[in-house]
Amino acid sequence: MKTWLILLCGLVLWAVHFFVAYFIGEFIGETQGPRIAVLGLTLLCLAGVAALGVLLRSMRPEDDHDRWRRSAALGTLAISFVAIFWQGFPALFVP
Amino acid sequence: MTSETGFDPALYARLPVEGPRPEGEEEKLCRAWSAPKGWQHLTEVNNQYIGIYYVGTAFLFFILAGILALLMRVQLAAPLLDVLPQDTYNQVFTMHGTVMMFLFAVPAVEAVAVLLLPQMLGARDLPFPRLSAYAFWAYAIGGLCFFASLFVGLAPDGGWFMYPPLTSKAFSPGINVDFWLLGIGFIEISAIAGAIEIIVGVMRTRAPGMSLDKMPIFAWALLVFAVMIIIAFPAVILSTLLLEAERALNWPIFDVGRGGDPVLWQHLFWFFGHPEVYIIFLPAAGMMSMIIPTVARTELVGYRMIVLAMLATGFLSFGVWAHHMFTTGMPPMTTGFFSAASMAVSVPAGIQVFSWIATYATGKPRFNAPGLFTMGAVIVFVTGGLTGVMVALVPFDWQVHDTYFIVAHLHYVLIGGMVFPLFAAFYYWIPMSSAWPLSERLAKWVFTLMFAGINIAFMPMHFAGLMGMPRRVYTYLPEHGWALPNLISTIGAFMFAAGVLLFVIDLARNFRPRPGGGSAGNVYGAGTLEWLPSDLYGSRSIPVVASREPLWDDPALAQNAERGGYFLPGSVTGYRESLVTSPIRAEPQYLQVLPGRTASPFAAALFTAGFFLALTVQAYTFSIASAILALMALLRWLWETDRHVPLDNVDIGGGIMVPANVTGPMSHGWWATITLLIVIGMIFSMALFGNAFLWSNQPAFWSQPPAILPAFPVLGLNLAAVALSLGARWILRRQRQGWASAALIGATALATGALVLEHSLWRAAGFDPEMSAQAALAYTLQALQMFILVVAVLMSFNIWARVLRGLVTAPTNTSVDVAALFIAYCGAQGFVGSLFPRLLGVS
Amino acid sequence: MLRTGVIGVIAISLNACSPTELQHERVDAASVRKGREAVERLGCGACHDLPGIAWPSGRVGPSLHGFANRAMIAGQLPNRPDILARFVRDAPALVPGTAMPEIEMTLEEADAITAWLQSLDES
Amino acid sequence: MSPEAPIPASTASWLPVILDSAGPFSQPVTTLAWVIFTGGFVILGIVIAALTIALFGSPRLKARLGGEKAIWIGGFAFPVVVLTILLIWGLWLTSHLSAQRITGDEMRVRVIGEMWWWRVHYLDENGRETFRDANELHIPVGQPVLLDLQAADVIHSFWVPRLAGKMDMIPGRTNRLLIQADAPGVYHGQCAEYCGGPHALMGFVVVAHAPEDFARWQAARAPAPAAQGSAARGADLFMSSGCAACHTIRGSPADGLAGPDLTHVGSRRSLGAGILPNNKGTLAGWIADSQALKPGNRMPAYHQFDGEELRALADYLASRQ
Structure with a gap:
């Protein structure tokens, strides 16, 4: 379980961000309020990814498998960061 | 070195065991894994047979759907031709898409998985061989009958996406659409069965030492693939159920006149439909990542990046479904989320492409048949990927959506991302199961024709699309100037077909299937376990894996494995058996006894297919008879599971002892049940989404749902069911088998009572399923609950019967674990299913 | 009414008839091309199956394949350019019971269409 | 004229x-x-x-x-x-x-997708219907036009590539699309969402006029005067042969709603939803056997008319300018 949490944490954050943003758009609407909510959520999730990055870097791997796990997880965090970042754009650039 | 299960990895040093093997060991192994004769081929469950049948059938559907494509290309070669009349054309294009997606692409990769995965992982077979056999037979029988509907003019004609209301009873009164809904629904079951098999197989049957970071990349790809199927396919299962309910029972889920919404179908369909593209692409990318290192004679560059790219694809692809719906009038910010996710998902694809290029650059690439196809695949796939980024831009998509530009885009992606890799895989792995490899000389021709063919066929379609040619048109008027690009496309299509034909000829000349030996062997000099010398049982012994390319890093490995120096060199129990290992670090956990030949999967598949087909043509008596026979076959199958082995600990090699009987969260049965529950849970969640969607989109038709307070008994009964069924495991621990089975039956009864009460509450509140989509969806939740409760009843009485026959071991037992888990889930689903629709009040 | 029309036309054709004139004249390529364009623009294919024109392709009127080799227009009038040019513009004036309406076109267009029809030689 | x-x-x-x-x-x-x-x-x-x-x-x-x-x-x-x-x-x-950028000054038209043609309702600034037409949309040059897109049966999609991207017409919803043409001309459109049967032959045209021409065109949208001569015979046939059950011709008893409004059919540039030129010849051909021209369309082939009757009908319809 721990391995999967480490490998997927960034992507899970992305999924949370995406689906919450989608549900806000689909079920609440696109007025100013929801827009700001999406932007806030984006900042929160980006901060979350950054925090996870710091946490992962501070972990001391014991063997090859752990080292591999850590570097792959950092990679998924990088992709998740970009994806969440982009996901915030619609709230910013679609006035 | 850390350990996951308490197993000491230092024990691996004992292997390989030197010295001669005991007398009769190999004979015992061969006896357990004997080859089928005559009719036994229908009852064989060994993956080496099922895998070959499976790949062959999928390829047959590729050819059939390809022939349909050629017919369409002939019709469109010039304006206003009359080769295919309008209604025939509409059936043909629907079938081309449907067959390629559902009967070729997904089954083909599952087929390759069934054939290759055990060998690649060093397992004797997948953990549920009968499930693979069932999945195959269901698919083959169902698929062929489905295809045959074309010959009687009853093939579906609503497009592979089947949008209502065109596919509703009002506009498609014939049974054509029912063929699609029931046929595809049935084939999905087969795909999901295969996916469960693959997940548990990859997680639990890897050779000892094959930790996640040493897993062949194809196994990674299939793991992500199978998890995606588990999450995505329930959406299409639910949507086909809903549409069939609308057609057969007049439940107006997509009917705007009674509060339904056709856009709900689009959400559900594309929630499956877009991940589907990555579901198809990922395994093929996994094949590419296996083949390219061998072709380039070096290890894969960026292994971990490919893994993370696949994981990222698995997630991101679930955020892109509505990019098929940019023109439905979705509000701009929401389209933006999907546009952003569609951009994001191209990043992992880019990582994989550059990993392949880096691998070529590191090694010394050979231009043999698999090499050529992988190189061609890179170019074609990148072209399709670039147009994919273009259509992710909402304003550009507004123009090219539903035009031939999209037809060009998707064929570049699917041919570059799936068909070319699959052909590379055919050339690469055929020597593993055939006495001879395919001809390298002909391969050059096959590749040239196919590569030129795809570009000549599909490049002009970009232009036709830009010129305004919509998709799914059976003809076009000369005045638009679409004649020239269409004529060129037709020529290209026939070149592609000529390439495939040449391949088929080569296949007929050189392919001599040899399950288990007598094969051409490792002709390309690959480094992974599937190239170990093998027989029907796979490798003679299961090696310890210390690297990603064990055959390259330990030249003596093949010889030592063949000699029987590693794990399980014989059969301890005399049955077929395999080793179950831990999910992360693949430490040996227990010995699994595999089932041998049995007719029940074939019979179950045959009668399930009979059930669905008879339902389609409204032969209800025959349908019910088939259902009963299918059920009997399934029960017989169920009865044979969970055999107790009268051994506690067995020596699997080098004096390493593992148990032969394991229950609870460690067992593979538990894992499969969890996976199955995720599938059911996804179907259920999608139905909840449908509820919320209609509540938000059709408020004018929404009535106040029944109150929550009167539903408290329903909620309470369901919670009690959860507690009681989980309690059954606790009771069993006290050696009281009878009481445990009684608890399970009781829990089922409580949940059933809750459902009956729930139903009467909705009835009492005046809701009728034909009245409104809201009511229809509420009753859909109850119908889903009823369906799983029927299964729960069967399970709990099965436990009771097993108790009576003394088959239930105490203090723990896998059958009881599985049933308890399932029935507890039923209670939980009943709870949520009762609460949720009541929360969606009139605002 | 019908009878007088037919008789009149027959009379005209008898007067003008001579074997050499049954050979149609050499029509110049430019007017054939113009005629073909006019036929496409007017949509004559809505009723007739026309050689070389895929669309439209109706079945209400007779097929016009090899029209130059036909002896009669609408089974009643001699197939001569001058009559044909009048017929394509205003068929009911020559054949009162016909289903073919008068079609709005210029005299040049009528001549061009005649030229095109006369070029449909399948012998 | x-x-x-x-x-x-x-x-x-x-x-x-x-x-x-x-x-x-x-x-x-x-x-x-x-x-x-x-x-x-x-x-x-x-x-x-x-x-x-x-x-x-x-x-x-x-x-x-x-x-x-x-x-x-x-x-x-x-x-x-x-x-x-x-x-x-x-x-x-x-x-x-996107159509969210609406100023309120746009001309408004409602277009409704049908199997396999288009209903066109011109609206005033308050969204009230002024008059109806079919399969042809007239707009003034240089002015944005706001389209309310709806569907009567299945999903269609409105697409004039040279003027704007496409927008789906979905039963139960009204989608909005802005279009504008900068030069007078005829712009071809096409249904872009598969809608069964002859979806391939579901076209239409947008005609853009210079503003003063557009005003004149609008002013001329009164029903044509009663038919004379052969056309009068055609009008009788139209009313007595069942045509009026499906088609409306304002100013006449014909008030059917299933098929396209034919009040101004004679002035349209095309027939059969953008697929045929429009004149007496093609009108007659369409009436007698539209199934040969657009297989699967909802209008049956009318075999019962003799030549003169068919011409009278064509005369009548052509006179509905």
């Missing part, structure tokens, strides 16, 4: 229609398209060059490509930069072009 100045039948250039924009709601997409096509070719070139180097390059060049750093640059950093720019551009355009 017709009050407006002649309109060029086609103002199209040699370019494919999507790249041949004729108004402000398609022009920015055309610009975007040219940029992404150029960029796409360049990137494809780079990938092919990289592949070529990987396969045939000198060891020095190959070494540069053969590592995780190259993957990070080519597969991650580069796409992220390019896609960030594209995404912002795309999102900005989405909002700029």
Whole structure:
């Protein structure tokens, strides 16, 4: 379980961000309020990814498998960061 | 070195065991894994047979759907031709898409998985061989009958996406659409069965030492693939159920006149439909990542990046479904989320492409048949990927959506991302199961024709699309100037077909299937376990894996494995058996006894297919008879599971002892049940989404749902069911088998009572399923609950019967674990299913 | 009414008839091309199956394949350019019971269409 | 006869229609398209060059490509930069072009997709219907037109490539689309969502007039005067043969709603939903056997008329200007 949490944490954050943003758009609407909510959520999730990055870097791997796990997880965090970042754009650039 | 299960990895040093093997060991192994004769081929469950049948059938559907494509290309070669009349054309294009997606692409990769995965992982077979056999037979029988509907003019004609209301009873009164809904629904079951098999197989049957970071990349790809199927396919299962309910029972889920919404179908369909593209692409990318290192004679560059790219694809692809719906009038910010996710998902694809290029650059690439196809695949796939980024831009998509530009885009992606890799895989792995490899000389021709063919066929379609040619048109008027690009496309299509034909000829000349030996062997000099010398049982012994390319890093490995120096060199129990290992670090956990030949999967598949087909043509008596026979076959199958082995600990090699009987969260049965529950849970969640969607989109038709307070008994009964069924495991621990089975039956009864009460509450509140989509969806939740409760009843009485026959071991037992888990889930689903629709009040 | 029309036309054709004139004249390529364009623009294919024109392709009127080799227009009038040019513009004036309406076109267009029809030689 | 100045039948250039924009709601997409096509070719070139180097390059060049750093640059950093720019551009355009940017000054028309033709209702500024037409949309040049898009049966999609992107017509919903033409002309459109049967033959035309011509065209939308001569006979046949059960002709007893409104059928540029030229000949051909011209359409072939009756009907319809 721990391995999967480490490998997927960034992507899970992305999924949370995406689906919450989608549900806000689909079920609440696109007025100013929801827009700001999406932007806030984006900042929160980006901060979350950054925090996870710091946490992962501070972990001391014991063997090859752990080292591999850590570097792959950092990679998924990088992709998740970009994806969440982009996901915030619609709230910013679609006035 | 850390350990996951308490197993000491230092024990691996004992292997390989030197010295001669005991007398009769190999004979015992061969006896357990004997080859089928005559009719036994229908009852064989060994993956080496099922895998070959499976790949062959999928390829047959590729050819059939390809022939349909050629017919369409002939019709469109010039304006206003009359080769295919309008209604025939509409059936043909629907079938081309449907067959390629559902009967070729997904089954083909599952087929390759069934054939290759055990060998690649060093397992004797997948953990549920009968499930693979069932999945195959269901698919083959169902698929062929489905295809045959074309010959009687009853093939579906609503497009592979089947949008209502065109596919509703009002506009498609014939049974054509029912063929699609029931046929595809049935084939999905087969795909999901295969996916469960693959997940548990990859997680639990890897050779000892094959930790996640040493897993062949194809196994990674299939793991992500199978998890995606588990999450995505329930959406299409639910949507086909809903549409069939609308057609057969007049439940107006997509009917705007009674509060339904056709856009709900689009959400559900594309929630499956877009991940589907990555579901198809990922395994093929996994094949590419296996083949390219061998072709380039070096290890894969960026292994971990490919893994993370696949994981990222698995997630991101679930955020892109509505990019098929940019023109439905979705509000701009929401389209933006999907546009952003569609951009994001191209990043992992880019990582994989550059990993392949880096691998070529590191090694010394050979231009043999698999090499050529992988190189061609890179170019074609990148072209399709670039147009994919273009259509992710909402304003550009507004123009090219539903035009031939999209037809060009998707064929570049699917041919570059799936068909070319699959052909590379055919050339690469055929020597593993055939006495001879395919001809390298002909391969050059096959590749040239196919590569030129795809570009000549599909490049002009970009232009036709830009010129305004919509998709799914059976003809076009000369005045638009679409004649020239269409004529060129037709020529290209026939070149592609000529390439495939040449391949088929080569296949007929050189392919001599040899399950288990007598094969051409490792002709390309690959480094992974599937190239170990093998027989029907796979490798003679299961090696310890210390690297990603064990055959390259330990030249003596093949010889030592063949000699029987590693794990399980014989059969301890005399049955077929395999080793179950831990999910992360693949430490040996227990010995699994595999089932041998049995007719029940074939019979179950045959009668399930009979059930669905008879339902389609409204032969209800025959349908019910088939259902009963299918059920009997399934029960017989169920009865044979969970055999107790009268051994506690067995020596699997080098004096390493593992148990032969394991229950609870460690067992593979538990894992499969969890996976199955995720599938059911996804179907259920999608139905909840449908509820919320209609509540938000059709408020004018929404009535106040029944109150929550009167539903408290329903909620309470369901919670009690959860507690009681989980309690059954606790009771069993006290050696009281009878009481445990009684608890399970009781829990089922409580949940059933809750459902009956729930139903009467909705009835009492005046809701009728034909009245409104809201009511229809509420009753859909109850119908889903009823369906799983029927299964729960069967399970709990099965436990009771097993108790009576003394088959239930105490203090723990896998059958009881599985049933308890399932029935507890039923209670939980009943709870949520009762609460949720009541929360969606009139605002 | 019908009878007088037919008789009149027959009379005209008898007067003008001579074997050499049954050979149609050499029509110049430019007017054939113009005629073909006019036929496409007017949509004559809505009723007739026309050689070389895929669309439209109706079945209400007779097929016009090899029209130059036909002896009669609408089974009643001699197939001569001058009559044909009048017929394509205003068929009911020559054949009162016909289903073919008068079609709005210029005299040049009528001549061009005649030229095109006369070029449909399948012998 | 017709009050407006002649309109060029086609103002199209040699370019494919999507790249041949004729108004402000398609022009920015055309610009975007040219940029992404150029960029796409360049990137494809780079990938092919990289592949070529990987396969045939000198060891020095190959070494540069053969590592995780190259993957990070080519597969991650580069796409992220390019896609960030594209995404912002795309999102900005989405909002700029979408019908949410309505000012209220637009001319308004409701277009309803039918199997397999188009109902066109012209609306006043309050959204009330002024008059009806079918299969043809007349708009003034240089003025945005707001379309309310609906569907009567199944899903259709409204698409005039030279004027704007497409928008689906979905039962139970009203989608909105802005279009505008900058020059007088005839712009072809086509249903873009598969709607069964003869979906391929569901076209229509947008006719853009100079503003003063448009005003004249609008003023001329009164029903044509009662028919004379052969056309009067046609009118009787029209009423007595069942045509009136499906078609409306304002100013006459015909008030059927199943088929296109024929009040002004004689002035339309096309027949059969944008697929045939319109004159007495094609009218007669369509009435007698529309199934040969557009198989599967909802109008049966009328075999019962003799030649004169058919011509009378065609005369009558052609006179409905």
